[in-house]
Amino acid sequence: MSKPVILAIDDDVSVLEAVVQDLRRRYGANYRIMRAASGHAAIDTCAQLQQRGDVVALFLSDQRMPGMSGVELLERAQTLYPNAKRALLTAYADTEAAIRAINTAKIHYYLTKPWDPPEEMLYPVLDDLLESWSHGYKPPFEGLKVIGPRWSLRDHQVRDFLSRNQVPYVWLDPEKSDEAIGLMERYKIDEKRLPAVLFPDGTSLMQPSHTELADRIGLRTQAQDEFYDLAIIGAGPAGLAAAVYGASEGLKTLVIEPEAPGGQAGSSSRIENYLGFPSGLSGADLARRAYVQASRFGAEFLTQRATSLRMKNDYRYVVLGDGREVACRVAMIGVGVDYRRLSIPGIDQLTGAGVYYGAAMTEALSCRDEEIFLVGGANSAGQAAMHFAKYARKVTMLVRGESLEKSMSKYLIDQIADTPNIDVETHSQVVEVFGEQRLECIRVRNPQGETQRQASALFIFIGAAPQTEWLPDTIMRDPYGFILSGPDLRIEGRLPRIWKEDRDPYLLETSTPGVFVAGDVRHGSVKRAASAVGEGSIAVQFMHQYLARF
Known part of the structure; x- marks a missing residue:
């Protein structure tokens, strides 16, 4: 070419x-x-x-x-x-x-x-x-091919993992693609083994795990060393910012992330109020830039899930999903949050088969000329609505509150109002979903009663659920699971008994000395990408103060 x-x-x-x-x-x-x-x-x-x-x-x-x-x-x-x-x-x-x-x-x-x-x-x-x-830019494609039915949770997970790690691929649905059928015959793939990932060298993976995929596409799944100055758990905006500042200031830095850089923000189709980007940028683009920047400074990224954190003497040990451990002098928790799950009849069996949590940008093209529904009224839901409106015939936002004003930025409210194929229904909620192999319709409740609507896809954005159950009890959390730090550790003006230091905790330090927290998973945080970046950046300053005492 x-x-x-x-x-x-x-x-x-x-x-x-x-x-x-x-x-x-x-x-x-x-x-x-x-x-x-x-x-x-x-x-x-x-x-x-x-x-x-x-x-x-x-x-x-x-x-x-x-x-x-x-x-x-x-x-x-x-x-x-x-x-x-x-x-x-x-x-x-x-x-x-x-x-x-x-x-x-x-x-x-x-x-x-x-x-x-x-x-x-x-x-x-x-x-x-x-x-x-x-x-x-997509030149004539010679890379990965993913074969899998659209209405499959595992197929969705594979495509989402590749997309969020910015690995180009072609998706072939065997229900619609003759090429998919031909490749299945050539590779002797039974439909029960889908999804399948085909590689340019002629090899393939059937129903691969994230770790198997990470290995094949060149992501690091094992740490290069056993000891680091700083281990960052989670590669959302807070973790990426801490990686940039930690690595650039001389700390040997490891970032542990089970899926892809960017966290929840990485799935945002368009962020238009981030400082310095007047034309806006996608969450994936922001994550990519930060990943490249941190890597240039020497930060190491590891595609693994942290399953436990333990302390021994002056060191912290992060236990990984494969059973290995990495030791560090200081650790930072930046795992962010997930969207809360809807608890309604039919939802579990249809998750990944028409029901998705978050923006699920991998599904956007599949929604062309269809009618889809979004649940939620915050910025993430508004950004997704604008993105899906480019493809779907109609996008209906179901909002429990009386308006979008309390939870969404004004610029997004204005854009939604100016987009003719987006409808906003307030005082509305989904109470049941229906379908055999895939989502077919939903039941919506509003002050006028309940109605059943045909729907090909339902995307859910209903608040933050921190993923902190894997942490030890020595790291204090509020009743909702958000991590306490700094002044928030005081109860009636006193530090908790588990705090053994002869000093007050640093601003972003948890109840375990040398373990810091930043971003959405922190109690009292502002749920914005820019604030998470700020917290991740200044956390490094407190880490230096902690390390200077030794």
């Missing part, structure tokens, strides 16, 4: 030449750098590229051009190459128009002239845009 194209557009020949030279110096090895001296010439070039089947990764256009401005060109480019990144080069006087264009023309970034030195003013921005583009 030919290289993806970066197309530079400027009517000033000298400026265009300078742009092209800077682009070739940095990106020439992986991209084909092309130029156009006007907006119309750029459109003609795109037409030729499309005829040859070439792909444009990035448009970099000047704003002030006769005949067609940069904003107008990038608007038209969006229809020709909708997945390409679009950046605008502007003079300082045009910055206000450029900012408006981010919303109106869906431009991803603007840069002001001059961009010298490019190492500081140009490349960091384009690196970020091209990395984001390459993550979503």
